[in-house]
Every structure is written in C-alpha cells, then in structure tokens.
Amino acid sequence: MNLELSGKGYEFSENQKNLWLIGNRNLNIFFNEVVLQFSDKVKSDALMNSLRKLLEENEVLRARVLNHENYKYPLQKIEGVKIEIYESADPEYNRTYNPENDSPIRFKIVKKDNFIDELHVKIYSLWADSFSIVNFTNQLSSLLENKKEEEKEKIEYTKFCAWQNELLKEEDEEAKLYWNSKKYNFNQKVYPFINKKNDDFAVEKIKLVGISGRKYEDLKGLAEKNNSSIENFLFYKWSEYLKLFKKQELTIGYIPFYRNYEELKNTLGYVNKTVPITCFKSEDGVHNEGVKNLINEVKEVKEWYDFFTLNREIQSNNSKAKIFKYCFEYIELDKAEKLVVKDFSSIQDPFKLKFSCVNYGDRIELELYFNVGKISEKDSEVIISQTKGYFQNLEKELVITDVENEIINKVNKTSKEFIADKNVMNLIEERTQEYPNEVALRVEENNISYKELEEKVNRLANYLINKKEVVPGNGVAILMKPSEWSIISALAVLKVGAYYVPIDESYPKDRVNYILNDVQCELLISCDEVVDKFEFENINILIPNKIQDYDNNSAYSINVIKEDSIAYCIYTSGSTGKPKGCLVSHKNLYNYINWANEFYFPNDNFGNFGFVTSMSFDLTITSVFTPLTRGKRITIFNEESIVNTIKKAFTDPNIDSLKLTPAHLILLDEFNLESTPIKKIICGGEQLKPNHIDVVKKISNTIQLYNEYGPTETTVGCVAKKIDLESKEKILIGKPIANTQVTILNEEGERCPIGVSGEILISGNGVAQGYLNNDELTSEKFIKSNFSEEEKSYKSGDIGRWLSNGEIEYLGRVDNQVKVNGYRIELQEIENLLNKGENINEAVVLVKQNNNLEKEIIAFIKTEEELSENELRGFLENSLPEYMIPNLFIKVENFPLTINGKIDTIKLLSTTSENIITSSMYVAPSDEIEEKLVEIWENILKREKIGVEDDFFSIGGDSIKAVRIVSEIQQQFNAKVDLIVLFQEPTIKGLAEMVKNELWHEVEENKNEIVDKTVI
Incomplete structure (x- = not known):
C-alpha cells in the first residue's frame, strides 16, 4: 500500500474526498461534538496530560490538509501535538475551521469550584465519524482512571485510507453489478412544504422525545414483537413517517454506527460512510413485513458496504444530487465511570433532514437535524410538532397536532356576512338603478345599456309567465351559442323564479335529448340556426328574438326567490356514461358572486369581461354575473371559432378581465401578441401549470393572474389564490373562499395532517343541492361530515394537501391515482x-x-x-x-x-x-439472431422499430418484462440464459452475443459428448 505520496503527505480516503467535494471546502459545518461531564473532581493538569497522551496515540487528531497542485484532492499530513483548549466564554472555540492550519480537534472546559465540570469536544468530520467520538471518550476515560489495559490492536487512519483506496481501485465486478442494479433516487422530494432556495448548509438540532423508564421497556417490547432491534425498528418508523408524504419507495441515507472489521474497532478517523437504503412501502398496518424488508435491505447493503462510493453511484443513477436528502443514524454510547455523556451531535454529510437516535444507556434521545437553508421556519414548526407527536406514541399512526389544527382552523374561519334576503337578481337590479345608461352588453358595435337590458329581460320574463306558463321551480333549457339572448334568457328565467339549464349547441343530439328528458323540460329557449340542427319532439321551443307578441309592459317585479330555490342546473360528465345535472341554489350563487366581486376587484375599476365560453360551462358564471352585479359590461363575439374569440378578447380595448381555462391560455402562443389590454385573468377548470404562467408573462408581466379551484358541485370556485408571476415556487390553489371550509381526508375518512395527501372535502354556502333525479349519487357524494357543522359536504374526488402556510396544493384526481x-x-x-x-x-x-x-x-x-x-x-x-x-x-x-x-x-x-x-439513433439488426431478438422485444414491449443498441430499461422494460423476455429467448433458441444477463447486457446487440456464445458452447458440449460415447 502506498502510504505516502512524493514524501509530502498521505492520500485522502474515499470518504474524505467525497466530503471535500460536496462540502465545497467549507468544512466548518461538518463536525462531531460531545459534551462530557465529570463524575469526580478533575484538575486541569490531569486533563491536559490525558488529552496530550490521546493526541500522541492517535495521529489523525494531529492531521492537517496539504494542498498539492499535482493532485485533484489535497493530501493529509501529520504534525506535532497541539491542544486547542478554551474557556467556556471564549468565542475562539467556534471560530471558522481552517483545515490547513487548525487542529482537527478542539476542547472547551466549563469550571465549577476551580475544578473542571464539563468538557466539550469537537472533532471535524474530515477526520472523524461518530464512532470515533465514542472511541475517544472511552480512551479518555481510561487515561483519567489510570487504567492499565491490554494493548488493543489499532490501525492508524492513514493506513485505512491507503487500504480503502487500493480496494476501490480493484473494481470488484460483483460489487459493481450489485450497486449498479440498485435504482436509488437521490433526488426525491418527500416533504411537500415550500422550500427555501438558499444553497447554504446550516444546521439546527431539535430534541424531540426522550425515551426512558417504562417507555424504554415498551420500545424494546415493540421491537421484539417485530423481530427487530431497537435501531431497525426506529429506522422503520422514520421511513414510514416520511412515506406518509410520498406513498412510494424511498431512498434514505443510513449512517451505520459500527466498524466493519475488528481491526478497525479502535481506530479514530472518518471510516463510516453514509449508504443508501431503499425503504419499500409496506401495506397499511402490516408493520411486521415492513420491518422485515428493511432489516433484509440493511443486511444486504452491509455486505457490499466497502464498495459503495457516493459520487460514483450518483453518476450511475444519472442524478445531479450531491447529498442524501433524508438520513437516519443510531448512536450507541458506552457508559464510563468518570465520564457522563450529556449531549452528542454529529454532522457528517449534507442533508435536508436527519433523524438521529442517541442511546445513552439509560435513555434514548430522538433528535431532528434541519438544514435551515432548505426548510422554512413555518415548515420546521409543523415538522417538529408532527414528529414529536408521532414518536411519543409509536403504536399509533400520525395524527393532527395542535400546531396543525391552529393553521387549518385559522384558514377555515371564512365566515362573511353578505346582505341578507338578497340574490344576484337583486344586485343586478340595484346596478341598473345606479347605472341605467352604462353599457351592460356589447355585441360587436351594438351596445345595450343596463336600462335596455332590464327592459328586454322583463319583457321575456312576462312572456314566460303569461304565454308559456312558466312557474317558480320549473327548469327551462337554454340551447344557443354565446350571445346577448343567451344572457337575457338566463336572467329572465331567474327573474320568474325558475331555473335555467344551459346546453351547449355543439353537444350531440343524444346528449341534448337525454338532458331535456332528465329535466322533464317543457320549454326550450333557442335560436334558428341551432334548432335546425336538431329534430325535437314533444317540446315547446321558444326563439326569443322572433317573438312578435311581446307584452309592451317592460316592468317586472322580481318574485320572492327563496335562497334554497334552484338558480341553474349544469350537466357534467358522469362515470356511468350519462351526464349528471348539478342543482345550484340562489344561496350558492349569491355567496360566490359576492365573494368574487370582493376578491378579484377589491378597490379597482376593472371587471369588464369578454363572453368567451359556453353557458353550459360553470366557468362562465363568473364572466356573466360579476360584471352585471358591479355595473360593468360584457363583450360578446359572433365568432364560430373559440380560437378567434379568445384572440379578439385579448386585443379588444373594451375588455380588461377574462375567465379562461389553462388550456385556453396555451392558445396565446399562437397569436404572437406583443401587448394586451387585459388586466386580470381568472383561471379555472383545470390545473394551472408553469408553462401557462410563462405564456401570460410573454404578453405582459403586469397582468393579475388568479388560480381558482372548484368543482361544479361547489358553485364555480371554492378555493382561490392570486399568482405571483415571478415566483418559482409550486403553483397552489390557495385558501377557501368566503363561508367555505375545506377538510382533507384519508381513505379511512380521517383528517390528513399537513403535507399528507387525501381527498378534498368541501363544506359551506357554496355546496350545491345535489344531482337532479339521482338520489343515490347525491347521497354518495354529498355527505354529512364529522368535521363540519354544515348539513352536507361535497366529496370532490380531487386529491390535495394542506401546506404549512395554510394553502392547499392540488395533486390530481382520485381516479388519476393508478396502480401499475x-x-x-x-x-x-x-x-x-x-x-x-x-x-x-x-x-x-x-x-x-x-x-x-x-x-x-x-x-x-x-x-x-x-x-x-x-x-x-x-x-x-x-x-x-x-x-x-x-x-x-x-x-x-x-x-x-x-x-x-x-x-x-x-x-x-x-x-x-x-x-x-424514440431513441436518438436507430441501428437495424445485422443477422438472424438479432432479428429474432428484435421480434421478441417488440412483441413484449409493444414497440415498433426497436434498434439493436436501444437500452431495454430505457424503452419501457422492467423486471417483469425482463422475465418474459428471458423465458421467450430460452424457448426460441433452446439456450440457457439467466435473468441477470439482461441486466448486464440490456441491448439486443449485447444480448445477441451472449446467445451466440451460449449456442456455441452447447454445440461444443454436444461434440465432446459424441467423442466420449465413441471412445466408450
């Protein structure tokens, strides 16, 4: 082993090289520290002599960094004894560490009555791991007690470095295959909490729970019940906590507290390294199996432990990450007669979050280390409360803590008093009295004032009552394109106390007929060009712009409309294949419109909308009723194409506000607009994504963009947020609107803690009456919740989660959660x-x-x-x-x-x-075997034109398909091919060579068998 290089110093170990690289040479933040309390009186001289002896016997405690221009990494050199010891108040103890000049170890003493009461020992992680601290403590204790023990075998750290470097140069093929076969995910984002973008690594340690006495015995019993050690059981519980936030397998950095070889047991130095452990998702409640899987994984990893190098594994997994985001360590301290360990800290590698268990012999302290550069103060407050609650009772699942309850309850306090005994028609009537001559509807170049609109609505309302015998509670269908008459018709129906049923003119005939029959509709309001498309039977059709015998009386007093009477019925897709009609009351509509007017237009003069989307889409409710209840105008377009309509809307100076879906926003890219008069965009109907925001910013970075979430069953929108166009954070749907409460429930119907996903349950004034003629579905979706005082709450079927700032993140549909x-x-x-x-x-x-x-x-x-x-x-x-x-x-x-x-x-x-x-380059098969293999791959992978250099696992292959591939090869070629071959040679070209070799060997064996028989 080459111990010394060029007579200058010793080579770093692989562990040191990794830390040097990922620590960006800022090694001050990586250290191990122990606080020791002396049980007997210790004088300064005795302590100094013992410390001097310790440094003499352990050369790593006298090491310095030596930068060398000929090497990628610095070297280490050993110097003479230098004891850095400071009084308790001396700030020098915490000065920035300079690895070239400073000692790897520092001491701080706390005196009591002229004797030393406490000794703080800090060893920087470049030179020591947590196990080294225990060795140091034991050696110090022996020296202070003047114990004459047998000479213990001890390998100096420089020799370990040389051995480790030689070992890794050998490139053990079996070990390489093992580590490369692992699909670790170093870049996982488990915690959904909003991350700070600070790249600095700064750590805060929080003591969570102390386990002692009876609780310690209970913990041992739980571990034994699961056939586990305490260490593995706590590791499993930590992994299960993390997997609550990401219900899939997880890679956790495991910092083992042991020496792999007896010869290294007494060595001080950075020997132990953090290794990846895959923690699989166990079935709910089956802890036994989960612990067993973890124990097996840890055992397996320990077998190949020596050959793991973080940087190589990261490269082979195509990950840009330099660290394990989530770590676990279990430290077992020895009891000493003269020394009592009061506290222990270890920061060996960078991380985002580390769960540390320190066994002091008579108790276990559970601690949490935060990278405060990555986790906000609010997030850390939630995490601390959760982990404290979780580990205080290891037999129970995670429950909502007081901290979380305070956040969620505060957000759900949305009570807002709107003027009683009113509805949206009253509001429009008030605006008409206030602004009679202002433009209400603008159709191309024709303007309809509020007074004119009221007259048209009143005449039609009178006609509906007097000529068509419409009475309160009737359903009246409106089947027409977006026009002034679709708005007039809807207002007239509402005015007489009936409810309108908007139907899109592009619906197929069967769907239209189904809706009309379901509503038992006796009156359909439409227009010539639409009616001509359909052959209606047994229904009274009214074309309002062709009525000849209108009553000249343009006055009409609004019927007394009860708040629980239906305002409209919108049909949405149903899981049975038939649409379902959602009944929305006047109370529902009144609550939404009042909130929307205050939230979107608090103190400004905007709110002139474009009429872009169909009346059958509840998105349009905002575009129609917010302007008319505020004295603003609606611009209507006579365009056949939605693309042209949106383009006109974004260039029309009479419009400053639009309600659109995110998919509509994407169309803006096609228009090449340099500017727009639009000041506000409210987005709903689908999930808002970063590319949608980018499209808006291209046109104007001053547009106010809002994200509005809400199923039809909760009246247009029930959760909303103003979007910061410059923010790089995840896009959230925001907080509940006025008089609305949100609960997020797991599959068992229990409330989800902050950060844990579940189904969004909505309560409050926006929750609709239910579904028309569908009591079964109504009772399934509209339920009495244990967590709301409201009579009914709506099960949305949407997945979301609370975040620590009280906002909700939308995660998709329950039916978008699939099993593959x-x-x-x-x-x-x-x-x-x-x-x-x-x-x-x-x-x-x-x-x-x-x-x-x-x-x-x-x-x-x-x-x-x-x-x-x-x-x-x-x-x-x-x-x-x-x-x-x-x-x-x-x-x-x-x-x-x-x-x-x-x-x-x-x-x-x-x-x-x-x-x-497909892959960047196609390479065709060159012989019969390759052609046959291509055919097998294409049949099993359901792909066309697979090239012989395409990687099996990069074109849709997995372990299950690999088994089928190998089985098919064995049948087609009558050749013995092991499954591992496909992992070693994941291309057809490489696999073909293996098959050819196998076939050649079989031919040779057959020849030998014939020769043998001939000799016999």
Whole structure:
C-alpha cells in the first residue's frame, strides 16, 4: 500500500474526498461534538496530560490538509501535538475551521469550584465519524482512571485510507453489478412544504422525545414483537413517517454506527460512510413485513458496504444530487465511570433532514437535524410538532397536532356576512338603478345599456309567465351559442323564479335529448340556426328574438326567490356514461358572486369581461354575473371559432378581465401578441401549470393572474389564490373562499395532517343541492361530515394537501391515482415534473391498457424541439423511480380540447404510434439472431422499430418484462440464459452475443459428448 505520496503527505480516503467535494471546502459545518461531564473532581493538569497522551496515540487528531497542485484532492499530513483548549466564554472555540492550519480537534472546559465540570469536544468530520467520538471518550476515560489495559490492536487512519483506496481501485465486478442494479433516487422530494432556495448548509438540532423508564421497556417490547432491534425498528418508523408524504419507495441515507472489521474497532478517523437504503412501502398496518424488508435491505447493503462510493453511484443513477436528502443514524454510547455523556451531535454529510437516535444507556434521545437553508421556519414548526407527536406514541399512526389544527382552523374561519334576503337578481337590479345608461352588453358595435337590458329581460320574463306558463321551480333549457339572448334568457328565467339549464349547441343530439328528458323540460329557449340542427319532439321551443307578441309592459317585479330555490342546473360528465345535472341554489350563487366581486376587484375599476365560453360551462358564471352585479359590461363575439374569440378578447380595448381555462391560455402562443389590454385573468377548470404562467408573462408581466379551484358541485370556485408571476415556487390553489371550509381526508375518512395527501372535502354556502333525479349519487357524494357543522359536504374526488402556510396544493384526481405493476402512481407527479423540463411546452400523462391488458404510462409532449426518448428518460430518472417512468413518449402539435376548454383525453389516447418519440439513433439488426431478438422485444414491449443498441430499461422494460423476455429467448433458441444477463447486457446487440456464445458452447458440449460415447 502506498502510504505516502512524493514524501509530502498521505492520500485522502474515499470518504474524505467525497466530503471535500460536496462540502465545497467549507468544512466548518461538518463536525462531531460531545459534551462530557465529570463524575469526580478533575484538575486541569490531569486533563491536559490525558488529552496530550490521546493526541500522541492517535495521529489523525494531529492531521492537517496539504494542498498539492499535482493532485485533484489535497493530501493529509501529520504534525506535532497541539491542544486547542478554551474557556467556556471564549468565542475562539467556534471560530471558522481552517483545515490547513487548525487542529482537527478542539476542547472547551466549563469550571465549577476551580475544578473542571464539563468538557466539550469537537472533532471535524474530515477526520472523524461518530464512532470515533465514542472511541475517544472511552480512551479518555481510561487515561483519567489510570487504567492499565491490554494493548488493543489499532490501525492508524492513514493506513485505512491507503487500504480503502487500493480496494476501490480493484473494481470488484460483483460489487459493481450489485450497486449498479440498485435504482436509488437521490433526488426525491418527500416533504411537500415550500422550500427555501438558499444553497447554504446550516444546521439546527431539535430534541424531540426522550425515551426512558417504562417507555424504554415498551420500545424494546415493540421491537421484539417485530423481530427487530431497537435501531431497525426506529429506522422503520422514520421511513414510514416520511412515506406518509410520498406513498412510494424511498431512498434514505443510513449512517451505520459500527466498524466493519475488528481491526478497525479502535481506530479514530472518518471510516463510516453514509449508504443508501431503499425503504419499500409496506401495506397499511402490516408493520411486521415492513420491518422485515428493511432489516433484509440493511443486511444486504452491509455486505457490499466497502464498495459503495457516493459520487460514483450518483453518476450511475444519472442524478445531479450531491447529498442524501433524508438520513437516519443510531448512536450507541458506552457508559464510563468518570465520564457522563450529556449531549452528542454529529454532522457528517449534507442533508435536508436527519433523524438521529442517541442511546445513552439509560435513555434514548430522538433528535431532528434541519438544514435551515432548505426548510422554512413555518415548515420546521409543523415538522417538529408532527414528529414529536408521532414518536411519543409509536403504536399509533400520525395524527393532527395542535400546531396543525391552529393553521387549518385559522384558514377555515371564512365566515362573511353578505346582505341578507338578497340574490344576484337583486344586485343586478340595484346596478341598473345606479347605472341605467352604462353599457351592460356589447355585441360587436351594438351596445345595450343596463336600462335596455332590464327592459328586454322583463319583457321575456312576462312572456314566460303569461304565454308559456312558466312557474317558480320549473327548469327551462337554454340551447344557443354565446350571445346577448343567451344572457337575457338566463336572467329572465331567474327573474320568474325558475331555473335555467344551459346546453351547449355543439353537444350531440343524444346528449341534448337525454338532458331535456332528465329535466322533464317543457320549454326550450333557442335560436334558428341551432334548432335546425336538431329534430325535437314533444317540446315547446321558444326563439326569443322572433317573438312578435311581446307584452309592451317592460316592468317586472322580481318574485320572492327563496335562497334554497334552484338558480341553474349544469350537466357534467358522469362515470356511468350519462351526464349528471348539478342543482345550484340562489344561496350558492349569491355567496360566490359576492365573494368574487370582493376578491378579484377589491378597490379597482376593472371587471369588464369578454363572453368567451359556453353557458353550459360553470366557468362562465363568473364572466356573466360579476360584471352585471358591479355595473360593468360584457363583450360578446359572433365568432364560430373559440380560437378567434379568445384572440379578439385579448386585443379588444373594451375588455380588461377574462375567465379562461389553462388550456385556453396555451392558445396565446399562437397569436404572437406583443401587448394586451387585459388586466386580470381568472383561471379555472383545470390545473394551472408553469408553462401557462410563462405564456401570460410573454404578453405582459403586469397582468393579475388568479388560480381558482372548484368543482361544479361547489358553485364555480371554492378555493382561490392570486399568482405571483415571478415566483418559482409550486403553483397552489390557495385558501377557501368566503363561508367555505375545506377538510382533507384519508381513505379511512380521517383528517390528513399537513403535507399528507387525501381527498378534498368541501363544506359551506357554496355546496350545491345535489344531482337532479339521482338520489343515490347525491347521497354518495354529498355527505354529512364529522368535521363540519354544515348539513352536507361535497366529496370532490380531487386529491390535495394542506401546506404549512395554510394553502392547499392540488395533486390530481382520485381516479388519476393508478396502480401499475402493483405500484400506486400519481400521474400528476410525472406530469408536473415533465412540465418543468427544458424545451417542453406542455405535457399530459395518461394510462392506457395495451393488448395484453397491461397498464402502460404514456406521456404526451408538446414541443417544437426534436427530443429523444433517452433525453426524456434521463431527465425523469433524476427524480422518479424506475416504475414511474412512462412506457411511451408521444409528440403532439396541440392538445385536443373539449367544448369546455379542457384537454380531451379520449382523443389524445387515440394519437397514432407514428408520433412516438424514440431513441436518438436507430441501428437495424445485422443477422438472424438479432432479428429474432428484435421480434421478441417488440412483441413484449409493444414497440415498433426497436434498434439493436436501444437500452431495454430505457424503452419501457422492467423486471417483469425482463422475465418474459428471458423465458421467450430460452424457448426460441433452446439456450440457457439467466435473468441477470439482461441486466448486464440490456441491448439486443449485447444480448445477441451472449446467445451466440451460449449456442456455441452447447454445440461444443454436444461434440465432446459424441467423442466420449465413441471412445466408450
């Protein structure tokens, strides 16, 4: 072993090289510290002599860094004894560490009655691990007690460095195969809390729980019950806590507290290293199996421990991360007669969060280390309260703490008194009296004032009552394009106390007829061009602009409208294939409109809307009723195309506000607008993504953009937030609106702690009456919640989670949570990640069943660039486990939209295979064996044109498909091929060579067998 290089110094160990690299040479923050209290009186002279002896016997405590221009990493040199010892008040103890000049170890003494009461020992992590601190303490105790013990075998650290470097140069093939086969995810983001963007590594340690006495015995009993040590049981509980936030397997950095070899047991130095442990998601409540899996994983990793190097493994896993984000350590301290360990701290590597268990012999202290540069103060407050509660009772699951209750309850205190005994029609009437001559509706160049609008509405209302015998509580269908008459008709229906049923004119005939029959509608308000498309039977059709016998009386007193009477019934898609009609009351509508007017237009003069979307889409409620209840105007377009309508809306100086879906925003990219008069955009209907915000910013960075969330069943919107266009944080849906409460429930119907995802349950004044003629579905979706005083709450079917700032993050649909090969996968997570990718305009991720009835994940990518499959997979592999990588990537020019402006997933899934994004280069098979292998791969992977140099695991292969591939090869070629071969040679080219070799060996064996028989 080459101990000394060029007569200058000794080579760093692999551990030191890693720390030097990832610590960016700022090694002051990486140290181990112990606080020792003396049980007997100790004088300064006795202590100094013992410390001097210790430094003499352990050369690593006298080491310095030696920078050498010929080497990538510095060397280490050993110098003479220098004891840095400081009084308790001396700030020099905490001065910045300079590894070239300063001693690796520092001491601080606390005196009591002229004797030393406490000794603080700090050893920087470049030279020592936590196990070294225990060795140091034991050696110091022996010296102070003047024990004459047998000479213990001890290898100096410089010799260990040389041995480790030699070992890793040998490149053990079996070890390399083991570590490369592991699919670790070093870049996982487990905690959903808002991250600070500070790159500095600064640590704060929090003491969570002390376990002693009876509780210590209970912990031992729990561990034994699960056939585990205390260490492994606490490790398992920590992993289960983390997996509450990300319900999938997890990579945790494990800092072992032991020496792998007896010869190193007494060595001081940076010997132990942090290694990755895969913590699999156990079935709910099956702790025994989860602990067993963890124990097996730890045992397996320890077998290959010597050959793990963090930087190499990160490179082989295509990860840009330099650290383990989440770590676990268990430290076991020895009892000494003269020394009592009061406190122990260890910061060996960078991390985001570390759970530390220190066993002091008579108690275990559970502690949490934070990287305060990455976790905000509010987040850390929540995490501390959660972990304290979780580890105080190890037999119970995580429950909501007082800290979390305070945050959630404060956000849900949304009580707001709006003027009683009123409805939106009263508000419009008041604005008419206030602004009779102001423009209410603008159609092309024609203006309709508030007074004129009232007259038209009143005449139609009178006609509905007198000629069509419409009475309060009737449902009246409105089937027409967006126009002044669609608005007039809706207002007239409301005025007579009936409710309107908007139907989009582009609906197919069967759907229209189903709605009319379901409502038992006796009157349909429409227009000539729409009626001509349909053949209606047994229904009274009214075309309001053609009525000849209008009553000249333009006066009308609004009927007394009860707040629980229905205002409108909007039909949305139903899981049975038939649409369902959602009944929204006047109370619901009045609450939303009052809130919207105050939230979106608090103290400004904006609010002149464009009438862009269909009346059958509840998004349009905002565009119609907020301007008319504020004395503002609505501009109506006579355009056939939604694209042209939106383009006109963004260039019309009479419009300053729009309500759109995110998919509508993407259209702005096609318009090449340099500016716009639009000042406010309210987005709803779909999830708002970063690329949508980018499109808005291109036109104007002064537009006020709002994100509004809400199912139709909760009256347009129930949670909202103003978006900061410059923020790089995740896009949230915000907080509950006025008189609305949100609860997030897990699958057992219990409230989810902050950060844990569950189904969004909505209560309050916006919750609709239910579904028309569908009591079964109404009772299923509109429930009495144990967590709300309201009579009913709506189960949204949407997944979300609270964050520590009291806002809600939307995570997708319950039915978007799919299981593929036994893994539960949130498609939204894959989608969100792709939408952050370079050169990706927008991505949508769906699941489709292939011909073998297997579920495949498909990513649809909108991009102007030529992206390769390898690029996309490489990008995703930085953050996602293998089983979440899409099987296919398909390029699209534009996403097809439904009439409501949402992405049409059915059309999207029918996209042809010609648009599949493949590897950057296709290499055709060159012989019969390669051709046969291509055929096997294409059949099993359901892919076309697979090249012989394509990587199996990069084109949709996984361990299950690998088994099928190998089985097929064995049958087709009658050759013995092991499964591991496909992991070693994941290309057809490499696999073909293995098959050829196997066939050649079989031929040779057959020849030998014939020769043997001939001799016999």
